[in-house]
Amino acid sequence: MSDYDIIIIGSGVGGTAVGALLASKNLNTLLIEKNEIIGGRCSTYEKDGFKIDVGVHSFARSNKGPLGKVLEMIGMESAIDWNILGPGESRWYYKGGFHGFPEDLRKFLPKEELMKLLSLITEVSKIKDTSTLDEIDVKSWLSQYTNNALIHRYFYMISGLYFVIPYHQVSTGEFIRCLTSLSKYQSVGYPKGGCISIPLAYVEGIKKMGGKILTKTTANKIVVEDGKAKGVELDNGEFISSNIVISNAGIKDTVNTLVGREHFENVFLQKVDNLLYSLSAITLKLALKKPITPYKMVVSFSSEDVEEYYSQMSKGKVPDEIDYFIPVPSNYHSTMAPKENQLLTAGTIVPRENFEKNKKEWIENSLNTLENVFPGISANLLWYDVTTPEDIDLMYGKQSAVVGIAQTNNQSGINRPSVALPIEGLYMVGGDAGGWGIGTELAATSAIECSNTILEKALSQK
Ligand SMILES: Cc1cc2nc3c(=O)[nH]c(=O)nc-3n(C[C@H](O)[C@H](O)[C@H](O)COP(=O)(O)OP(=O)(O)OC[C@H]3O[C@@H](n4cnc5c(N)ncnc54)[C@H](O)[C@@H]3O)c2cc1C
The missing domain is CATH 1.10.405.10 (Guanine Nucleotide Dissociation Inhibitor, domain 1)
Structure with a gap:
């Protein structure tokens, strides 16, 4: 008799969603998370009354997409209070002006x-x-x-x-x-309480069905015997048994470190080695004395030639005018910032190589770009936080990728890594396997796929 029916490593959107889906089928579920705060890349912290996302988030289909579908499948469809982007509430900024x-x-x-x-x-x-x-x-x-x-x-x-x-x-x-x-x-939106509300709702689903969550607990090893998953060894040496282990910890780390390469065939190892992660990002979170924009979302892009912009950035040059994705969480929900203030977040893709040595320039050019888009922003700044590729890697791994395994022309659709790994009882979930969609939606569709695969297998064995 195993300790649990299911053990999940990692509390990202994928890990918490698959946990909620399987716990709702009365499977005794344990979720382990190494950080103190759950949610992985989809997490939020509080500072001086501001609720700040670690990343920079906006959700493609809100309750109408797979994030809502998971809640519907576990009977908690109203667990998240979404605010949807209305007509005229977003703008793109180009060549000195805002446009629809x-x-x-x-x-x-x-x-x-x-x-x-x-x-x-x-x-x-x-x-x-x-x-x-x-x-x-x-x-x-x-x-x-x-x-x-x-x-x-x-x-x-x-x-x-x-x-x-x-x-x-x-x-x-x-x-x-x-x-x-x-x-x-047409339902781009943002949840009340910040992006962490999504994994928090799924965690509630796990707990409601009697499942257990352990934070500040690192899985050191996935134990495999005779080609079958047997459980997880924690960093304190404790062994917890389960015949089904789901990893949300990234396919490369799962294969190379948690399980060990000796358990896989060379052809599979080569495929995993060749997988490409998405690029990383720098994100700025700006706490402002007073509102400086009425929009909920602005996308600003530089007038530089597309090929030039990317090729220069890859070589380590920091663009003078930087493309920015700028959600304004406190314009979606006033509770995201103290009453008189505004919280503005801005993120842009950066290569993980060359970033640290150019970090100061990236931040300077970012603040200058934002000043151009929103004149007066610097004068209204209380403080700002910055999250870099190195921070993302330290907190959540996966080579600091924003999304996970990149949705390239040879890693999408049937070419995505499968949620079932070639070891009995071992599965992957999140941005690294299965699914389709934008960011968190990719992780949620992966969770639905992973849960269905496990349940179908269980049914076929009955
Ligand atoms: C800057 C930025 C901006 C983004 N913007 C958007 C956006 O606007 N819209 C959108 O939809 N998506 C966005 N995303 C992407 C989205 O956040 C991710 O795609 C999604 O959250 C990934 O979920 P996941 O299930 O793959 O798990 P992850 O978030 O990768 O979580 C994995 C979890 O596993 C834990 N873990 C790893 N190893 C262990 C171990 N050994 N033991 C225990 N726990 C472990 C980690 O601590 C982590 O909590 C953004 C991401 C970033 C970084």
Whole structure:
């Protein structure tokens, strides 16, 4: 008799969601998290009355997507209070001004290019099976329709924002799935209490069904005997048994460190070694004396040529004008900041290499860029916090990736790592295996897939 039916390592969106789904099926579930605060990359801390996300978050489909689906599946559909982005509440900032999307595109695009873009959107809406485009990268696909620099710039920006890799690497199938679902549901939003509300709700689901959560507890080893998962050894040496272990701790660390390479065949090891993580990010969280913007979200992008921007950044040059994704959490929920203040968060993709030596310049250029977008922001600054790739790596691992295994043209759809690892009873969940979608939604679809795979296997053995 094992101690638990299920042990989950890691309390990210994927780990907590799969825990809630399996606990709701009366499986005795234990979740182990090494940090004091749950949620992994989707976590929030408090400082001087501000509730601050570790990352910089906005949620593609809110309750209408897989994050809400998980809650619906466990009978807790109202556990999160979402505030949805309404018409006119977001803007893109380009060449010195704020603009609406898509209506203001005509200000910048010649008529024939606008027509090309519209016919491209119409064609996309007719695609029945997006998987046929999984292995084509967005840049090559887009170039079949237009070479307009601004349109390419825009697709580059969206690729960076949603998949955290440049558009010449993003899978077109994944890109189209995500963008069409965004446009269908029109429910970009943000939860009351900050992004941690999502994993917290799932943890409540686990506890409600009698499951247990251990924080400040590190799994040192996944014990495998005769090709089967047997349980987890903690950093204090304690062994907890279970025939099903689910890792939310990243596929590379799971295979190389937690399980050990000796338990896998070479072909599989080679595949894991070749997997590419998404890029990392720098995020600034700015506590402001008073509100400086009415918008809930601004996407600012530099006027620099797309190829130039990426190639210079990869070589270690810090752009003067930096692309920024800027959610304003306190404009979604006033409780995110003290009454008279405003909380503004800003994130941009950065390569993990070269970052630390250029950190000061990244921060300086970021603050200058934000001052251009929101004149007066520096004068209104109470303080700011910065999270760097090194911080992300130290806290959550996965080579400081923002998302997990990147949604490239050879790592999306059927080419994503499977949630079932080639060891009986061993599974992966989160941004590193299975699923599709933007960021947290990828982790939530992975959790649904992982839970279904485990339950189907259990049924087939009955
Ligand atoms: C800067 C930034 C901005 C982002 N913006 C967005 C956004 O706007 N929208 C969006 O949807 N997504 C966004 N994301 C991505 C999103 O946060 C992640 O894709 C998602 O939260 C990952 O969930 P996960 O299930 O893969 O687990 P992770 O968040 O990776 O969590 C894994 C957990 O496992 C724990 N762990 C690891 N090893 C062990 C061990 N040995 N023992 C115990 N515990 C262990 C870690 O401490 C961690 O808590 C952003 C991320 C970042 C960093």
